[in-house]
Amino acid sequence: MANSIRIDGLCAGYGSVQVLERISLSVNDGETVALLGTNGNGKSTLMKCVMGIVPPGAGRIEAVIDGVPYDLVGRATEEIVGLGIALVPEGRRLFPRLSVEENLQLGAYRRAARAALARNLAFCFEAFPKLIERRKQLAGSLSGGEQQMLTLARALMTAPKILLIDEPSVGLSPLLVIHTIDKIRELKQRYGLTVLMAEQNFNQAIRIADRGYVIVHGRIEFEGRSRDDLSNNELVHKLYMGL
Amino acid sequence: MDSTTALFANAIVAGLLLGGFYAAMSVGVSISFGMLDVVNIAHPAFILLGSYIAYTMNDRLGLDPIAVSVVLSPLFFVLGAGLYRVYYLCFEQRGQESLRGLAFFFGILFITEVMLVLVFGVDYRMSKTAYADTTWRLDALDFPMRLVVPFLVSMLMVVGLQLFLSHTFFGRAVLAVAQDPLALRLMGVNPIRVKERAFALSIATAGVAGAFLIVIQPVQPAIGREYIGLVFAVCVLGGMGSIWGTLLGAFVLGLAESFTSTFFGPSWAPAVSFGLLLATLAFRPAGLLGR
Ligand SMILES: Nc1ncnc2c1ncn2[C@@H]1O[C@H](COP(=O)(O)OP(=O)(O)OP(=O)(O)O)[C@@H](O)[C@H]1O
Ligand SMILES: [Mg+2]
Numbered sequence: 001m002a003n004s005i006r007i008d009g010l011c012a013g014y015g016s017v018q019v020l021e022r023i024s025l026s027v028n029d030g031e032t033v034a035l036l037g038t039n040g041n042g043k044s045t046l047m048k049c050v051m052g053i054v055p056p057g058a059g060r061i062e063a064v065i066d067g068v069p070y071d072l073v074g075r076a077t078e079e080i081v082g083l084g085i086a087l088v089p090e091g092r093r094l095f096p097r098l099s100v101e102e103n104l105q106l107g108a109y110r111r112a113a114r115a116a117l118a119r120n121l122a123f124c125f126e127a128f129p130k131l132i133e134r135r136k137q138l139a140g141s142l143s144g145g146e147q148q149m150l151t152l153a154r155a156l157m158t159a160p161k162i163l164l165i166d167e168p169s170v171g172l173s174p175l176l177v178i179h180t181i182d183k184i185r186e187l188k189q190r191y192g193l194t195v196l197m198a199e200q201n202f203n204q205a206i207r208i209a210d211r212g213y214v215i216v217h218g219r220i221e222f223e224g225r226s227r228d229d230l231s232n233n234e235l236v237h238k239l240y241m242g243l
Numbered sequence: 244m245d246s247t248t249a250l251f252a253n254a255i256v257a258g259l260l261l262g263g264f265y266a267a268m269s270v271g272v273s274i275s276f277g278m279l280d281v282v283n284i285a286h287p288a289f290i291l292l293g294s295y296i297a298y299t300m301n302d303r304l305g306l307d308p309i310a311v312s313v314v315l316s317p318l319f320f321v322l323g324a325g326l327y328r329v330y331y332l333c334f335e336q337r338g339q340e341s342l343r344g345l346a347f348f349f350g351i352l353f354i355t356e357v358m359l360v361l362v363f364g365v366d367y368r369m370s371k372t373a374y375a376d377t378t379w380r381l382d383a384l385d386f387p388m389r390l391v392v393p394f395l396v397s398m399l400m401v402v403g404l405q406l407f408l409s410h411t412f413f414g415r416a417v418l419a420v421a422q423d424p425l426a427l428r429l430m431g432v433n434p435i436r437v438k439e440r441a442f443a444l445s446i447a448t449a450g451v452a453g454a455f456l457i458v459i460q461p462v463q464p465a466i467g468r469e470y471i472g473l474v475f476a477v478c479v480l481g482g483m484g485s486i487w488g489t490l491l492g493a494f495v496l497g498l499a500e501s502f503t504s505t506f507f508g509p510s511w512a513p514a515v516s517f518g519l520l521l522a523t524l525a526f527r528p529a530g531l532l533g534r
Contacts (some may be wrong), residue, residue, distance in 0.1 A: 053425065081431035093426040095419040097534045106415050110431035114412065138534065158431060 002029040002067050003084070003161040003194045005050065010059035012049050019045045020218045022059070027162070029064075032188060032195040034205040034212030034230075038239060042218040043198035044090045047164050050196075051087045052077040065161050082110050086160035090167060092151045096140025100131055100150055103139050107157025116159050123190070124153040127183060145176045149183070156187060163188070165197040169204060177204050184208060202240035206230060214239065249383035254505040255498065256384055262497025263394035264459060266401050266490045267452040268470060269477040271445035274404075277484030279438050279445075280421040281330065282340070285348040286474065287467030288355035289446050293319065293453020294368075294462045295359055301370040301457075308370045309396055312454030316447040323446025326351070327439045352467070359464040367461035375458060393455035400451060404444070405486040417441045418484070472513075476520045482533025491531050495519065 010023040019042045027033045037043050048054040050061055052075050061072040065084045072080055095103050104124060108117040125132045128149045134142060139150060148168060155163060168184065169177040185208040188195050199205035205212070212230050214222040216239075224230030268290060275283040296315060297308035334344045374388035408414030416437045419427055424434035456462055473496070481492025499519050500512040507515075523531065 051429070053428075076433070077425075077428040078431045078433050081429060087429055089426070089429060093423050093429070095422045095426065097422055098415070098419055102415055102418070105412070106419055106427070106430050106432075109412050109416060113431070154430075158429075 002064055004029050004064045005085075005162060005194070005196065006060075006062045006064075007046075007050070008060040008062075010046070010049060010061065011057045012045060012054055012059075013057065014054070018057075018218070020049070020056075023215070023218070023220055025213050025220060025223075027194055027196045030192060030194055031210045032185075032197065032208050034209035035196060035198040035215060036200070036202060036205060036212055036230075036236070036240075037198070037215035038200060041215050043215060044166055045218075046215070047087055047089075047166050047196075047198060050080075050164060051085070052080050063162065081158060081160075082112075084112070084159070084161035086155040086158045086163050088151050088155045088163070088165040088168065090170070092147050094139040094142075094147055094150055094154070097138055099136050100139055100142070101135040103150060103154050104131075104157050107154040108159070110158060113157060113159040117157070120157050120159060124156060127187065128153055144171045145173070145180075148172060148176075148180060152180070152183065152187070156191070160191075160193065162194045162196075165195065167198050167200065169199060169201045177201060181205070181208055202236065250505060252383065253385055254501045256386065257390070257505075258498030258501030259494060260387075260390035260394045260497070261501055262490075262494035263397045264390065264452075264455050264493075265473065265477050265497050266493035267393065267397035267448065267455055269474045269481075269489050269493055270401050270404060270486060271448040271452070272474050273478045273481070273484065273486055273489040274417070274445040274448075275442055277478060277482075277489075278417055278421060279441055280340075281327070281335075281438070281442055282345045283348050283442070283445070284345065284471065285351040285355065286445070286449055287470050288352045289319065289322075289449035290453040290456060290470070291359060291462065291464060291467045292355060293450035294457040295363055295453075296450070297454035298363075298368050298370055298457050298462070301372070302368075305371075307372055308454040308458055309392060309451070312451045313396070316450055319450035320443045320447040323443035324439050326446065327442040331435060331439070356464050356467065363464065365463055365465070367463045368457070369461045370457045372458060389458055393458055396451070397455065400448060401486065401490055404448070405490075408486065413437070413440070473516070476516060478530075480520050480523055480530055482530030485530070485532045485534065488530055488532030495531075 004027055006026045008024050010020055012020040023046060035043050045054055049056050056073055063070050063072055063085060070083055104121060108114050130146055131150060131153060142150060168180050172180060181204045206227055211226055212224045213220050214235055222233055222235050224233060230236055272286050275281045293312055297311050300306045300311040301308045330347060334340045334347060374392055377388045379386040408417055416427060416432050420434045420437045427434045477492040477496055478489055480495060481488030496516050499516050503511045503515040
């Protein structure tokens with residue numbers, strides 16, 4: 001059934017610092033939408049607003065989960081996760097002194113996820129064979145690439161309908177970025193997820209995005225209605241290809 | 244058995260029995276300090292509160308102190324949950340937990356002690372149980388029942404807690420909550436509720452440990468302070484936040500104390516215990532089983 005997000009006129013910031021100014025965007029059922037923007041333009045802040053981590057100053061954030069609409073503003077983060085929305089956060093935020101397996105099991109804390117624990121765990125290990133080898137190792141001692149896989153896998157363990165991914169390519173070698181992006185596409189297809197992905201790596205993001213938005217100084221400066229639309233845009237060329 | 248062997252063997256038995264008791268007193272601190280980052284230095288005060296409640300029920304109604312403490316542990320659980328709520332609202336929520344939180348728990352320790360003095364006075368109190376003065380003998384080995392009964396109940400409690408924390412979703416959340424509360428929220432878990440319940444559990448163990456204390460020795464209100472150092476030594480030696488570590492640390496310090504008392508005299512026991520602690524930390528800063 002349908003899972004989507006609609007953001008309308010969202011303003012947010014930290015104290016007196018205004019970061020997001022009247023952002024409107026939407027992610028429709030089954031889409032992968034890229035949120036493109038260079039450092040400090042508000043990508044993470046937007047994700048945090050959706051997850052209830054940063055309270056919006058104004059605007060609406062609505063999600064449809066399995067066809068049922070929910071107003072997300074004012075809900076606690078754990079409640080939003082409980083609805084079926086997961087965030088792969090910036091900076092990975094694993095539990096460093098817990099093992100790989102314990103990190104994954106914690107992902108399945110919410111009731112709906114517990115029921116699917118065995119199946120999801122088997123799938124995570126199949127998708128990321130590295131994690132089986134390391135299942136007893138502490139998460140803090142994994143390499144950067146392994147940590148990124150674990151973060152993705154852990155978010156999937158929450159059995160989400162909508163997945164927000166904040167810059168999956170950060171700190172990874174070019175080859176690993178390609179691998180990670182491929183994995184995201186594979187996971188999305190397998191679970192029929194609706195995905196919003198923040199990225200700076202335009203060339204990689206565009207490989208899997210159906211369409212995207214460019215965010216500059218907390219405003220949506222360009223909305224690309226298709227992959228080609230994005231690739232041929234002047235602003236995108238200026239920002240990402242130095243043209 | 245010749246007499247030296249018997250002395251040696253009895254020192255081992257006494258050390259292990261004592262260690263079991265120490266584990267019960269320390270396991271709550273291992274949870275609050277080690278897993279939750281809640282600086283509850285008032286833990287011994289709750290142990291004493293447990294002692295006096297067990298004492299009262301024993302004195303008035305002739306009930307067994309340990310049985311009373313187990314039955315009343317839900318009461319301590321609720322008390323712990325309430326205390327955490329206050330602590331959370333006044334300190335943790337505002338990010339002032341480190342120094343002010345410490346002062347808060349110090350205040351709780353002090354107030355509890357004063358209250359106990361006002362109600363019970365400063366005289367030593369003892370419990371009366373059928374088994375307190377009996378000793379079970381096996382060859383030349385002595386098993387004093389006033390240590391054996393607390394030991395057995397303590398093992399049940401500590402091992403049960405460890406199994407609970409390592410095999411349940413809740414337990415894993417407890418292990419994770421201090422590492423990254425926001426990440427826990429992103430798993431759909433309310434970290435405040437996890438901390439509240441885990442802290443409540445830690446206080447429930449204090450109530451039971453208090454009953455052990457009054458079965459083992461006479462109690463007066465200021466005695467809690469004597470145990471603060473010991474309880475922390477056990478936790479640090481074993482590794483903060485590891486319950487198996489706390490158990491091991493308790494046995495090591497119990498044995499150390501028993502051996503020094505047997506062969507050198509009781510006044511050396513604290514020096515040897517803390518010497519052992521420092522030596523261990525020099526080689527394993529995270530403690531014996533710390534992650
Ligand atoms: N906790 C905070 N307190 C104050 N200002 C903040 C905070 N977090 C972010 N900001 C500011 O908000 C702006 C947007 O930050 P945000 O993290 O959303 O950007 P971003 O697009 O995710 O950047 P990056 O690609 O570097 O992660 C930045 O100018 C940043 O300095
Ligand atoms: Mg960011």
